[in-house]
Amino acid sequence: MSKARNLNRLAYFAAVVETGSFTRAADRLGVTKAVVSAQVTQLELELKTTLLVRNTRKVSATEAGQAFYTRCAAILHDADDAFGELAQLSDRPLGTLRMTAPHDYGTVIVTPVVAAFRRKYPECKVELHLGDSHSDLMSGDLDLAIRVGWLRDSGLMARKIGGFQQLLVGASKVEAQFDTITHPNDLKALDFIANMSLSDPLQWVFENEAKQSAPVKLENALSIDSGPAILEAVKGGAGVAILPDFLVRRDLQNNVLTRILPQWTLPEGGIFAVYPASKFRPIKVSAFVDMLRNA
Structure with a gap:
């Protein structure tokens, strides 16, 4: 009985380490702060x-606490996978789906699918981590990563679930500024907002229907490291920017934004579901990826 109680307390301890707070751990677990504190104290x-x-x-882990957490996290993740394997028998996702996605795509596209997934499968919890750095899928802490752009070669399994176009856009309220822009080389006359989360935000290669290429190097009037923030700056008339279609589609349809040089295109990017190569893939992952692909 004592061992069973200890195992139950691992989840409380791990949640505190991961959130850095008894309050946030309690919110995650759906219990009171007092319960979390009492369980961790008893464990100590x-x-x-x-x-x-x-x-x-x-709240931070001691050296002993960090070493203990590493083992706890692995145990809890294996237990969650066990629930996932059982879910295969019932065809219902169970446990917790832990995933990561880029901030822009995750906010606009993935989060609404997470909400729909939770409505359809309330027995399955979701932990969604948004960020533009690539998390280590081989660590065992994540079931799935959604990656946008061009994949680097790795030992991971990837499934292409969609694609996107990169569009040059500006605010419709200053559309007159774009009348003289007929070639990518003319873009130097406009204020350009650079996306600093990209590896090379100023170097672009346009191509027209005749397959003629036009490489340009732009100068940044403004630099921002967040797609949604760049979008707001463009809508405010601060300059033009190159943004993915999923981020600007609604504002283009509502004539808030104008596409500049529509006869010239930029390389299309892919949207991928990426999994650890050797990891058991429970039904919770497959079900979510299918919903995202059809979104």
Whole structure:
């Protein structure tokens, strides 16, 4: 019985380490802060080890606590996978789907699918981490990564689930500024907003219907590292920018934005579901990817 109680307390301890807060851990677990604190304190008493350093600003793991957390996380993840394997028998996603996606695509496209997934499969929880850095899928902490653009070669399994176009856009309220823009070389006359989350945000190669290429190097009047923030700056008339179609589609349809040089295109990018190569793929992953592909 004591061992069973200890195993249950691992989830409380791991949640505190991952969130850095008893309050946020309680919110994640759906219990009170007092319950989390009591469970972690009891765990420390049973182990006769201080696992956490508590102060008014943040809770952090001690050296022993960090080592213990690494083992706890693996145990809890394996347990969650066990639920996933059982779910294969019932054809219903169970456990927790842990995934990551780029901030822009994750906010606009993935999050609404997560909401639909939760409505359809309320037994399955979701942890969605948004960020533009590539998380290590081989660590075992994630079931799935959604990646946008061009994949680097790796030992991971990838499935292309869609694509996107890169569009040069500006605010419709300053559309008169674009009348003299007939070739990519003319873009130097406009204020350009660079996306600093890209590896080379100023170098672009346009192509027309005759397959003629026009490489241009733009100068940044404004630099921002967030697609949605760039979109707001463009709508405010701060300059023009190159943004993915999924981010600007609605504003183009509503005539808030204008596409500049529509006769010239930029390379299309892919949208991929990426999995660990050797990891069991539970039905929760397959079900979510199918919903995202059809969104």
